[in-house]
Amino acid sequence: TLSGGKDAVQSQLDKHRAFFSRTLYYKSMLDSKNKVFKNIIKSVDQAGNIDTQEASMKMQQLNDRFNYVTQNAQLWEQKLQEAVRCWHNFRECERVISDWLMKAEQLISEKHIDTKEIVESHKVFFERVNERWIHDLVQTAQDLRNCLPSDQQRPIVNSVERLQSKWKEVLSFAPLHLMRLEFRLDETTFHQYVKDIEKEINFEQQAFNKQENIDVIIARNKDFFDKRGAVLEVEHCIQSMKKIAENYVKWQPDDHSLNVAVNTIENQWETVAKKIDHLKQQLHQVPAQWAKYNE
The missing domain is CATH 1.20.1270 (Substrate Binding Domain Of Dnak; Chain:A; Domain 2)
Structure with a gap:
């Protein structure tokens, strides 16, 4: 044989x-x-x-x-x-x-x-x-x-059919896998930026509450939020995730997990953005009040 x-x-x-x-x-x-x-x-x-x-x-x-x-x-x-x-x-x-x-x-x-x-x-x-x-x-x-x-010959045929089936399955899943990877990477980057931003907000808020030098706090605020571009980076991450989620659902119409994640992230960012705006308003109220006082 x-x-x-x-x-x-x-x-x-x-x-x-x-x-x-x-x-x-x-x-x-x-x-x-x-x-x-x-x-x-x-x-x-x-x-x-x-x-x-x-x-x-x-x-x-x-x-x-x-x-x-x-x-x-x-x-x-x-x-x-x-x-x-x-x-x-x-x-x-x-x-x-x-x-x-x-x-x-x-x-x-x-x-x-x-x-x-x-x-x-x-x-x-x-x-x-x-x-x-x-x-x-x-x-x-x-x-x-x-x-x-x-x-x-049957065992040979069975082996080929099994490998072909697995091959097609993996290759069809590969694009989805790569999209999820890129999404998760953006998601991780987003959370890291948000963590740093919230840390900065807390630091500046405490300094403000302690009535430390307002000009120093404002300068720090401008440096972190404007010059370093943290907000722009976060918005870039969100846009990237939205684009990936849109492409993903075209490949996998029944899977809306990435869209759900994007919605959660947008809500989270909306909350953080409000904190940033509130802090800026607080910081700029003091010079405005001094200017009004000196009139």
Whole structure:
């Protein structure tokens, strides 16, 4: 049988070669017997009146059997060699795709993705997928099936169908995965900015409540909120998330999770923005009051 896999077929091939390694030895023995037999026939023919037909027939049958066995041994060795090659190629293609799918599933299931570098590594992985792998798998499977009897081909067909199905599933999910990654990265960035902004608001509010130098507080406020561009960065994150959410729902119309997340974030930012405006109003009321007082 050729269906046991590369190692099993290789073992058969090794045994086959070992057994038929003495073919030349037996061929030389047969040639020697043929020479002896010819000499005997020649001597008998000279003597006359002896029927050599049966002996000649047996000798011919022996030669025919030897030729038949050796020729078929060569054919069988070729089949075994071809089967080993086909099994190797098929298993190699199978391994490459299985390894890629396993890595893809690991990446998709990753929970802690908080840097742009990680997102980029995911992008590179999924964008560099080699479509030829599946083509090679199908081709090597066909080559292998050509080596096998029809009743031994089903496991090969099942393996190819399983890998093709998984391949399509992962590739169809990959764009969604990458969109979610970019969304989560923007979301993480947003929360970090908001955390820093709220920390700054609290610091300035406390300084204001303690009636510290108002000009220093106003200068700090302008530096943080205007020059550093924290507010613009937050708004950029929100716009990016909205765009991703819009694209995502085009791919996955039934999944509104990103839109829900965007709404939550916009509400959160609206609350923080009101705090920023309120603080600025407080800070600028004091100079205005002083100006009015000095009129």
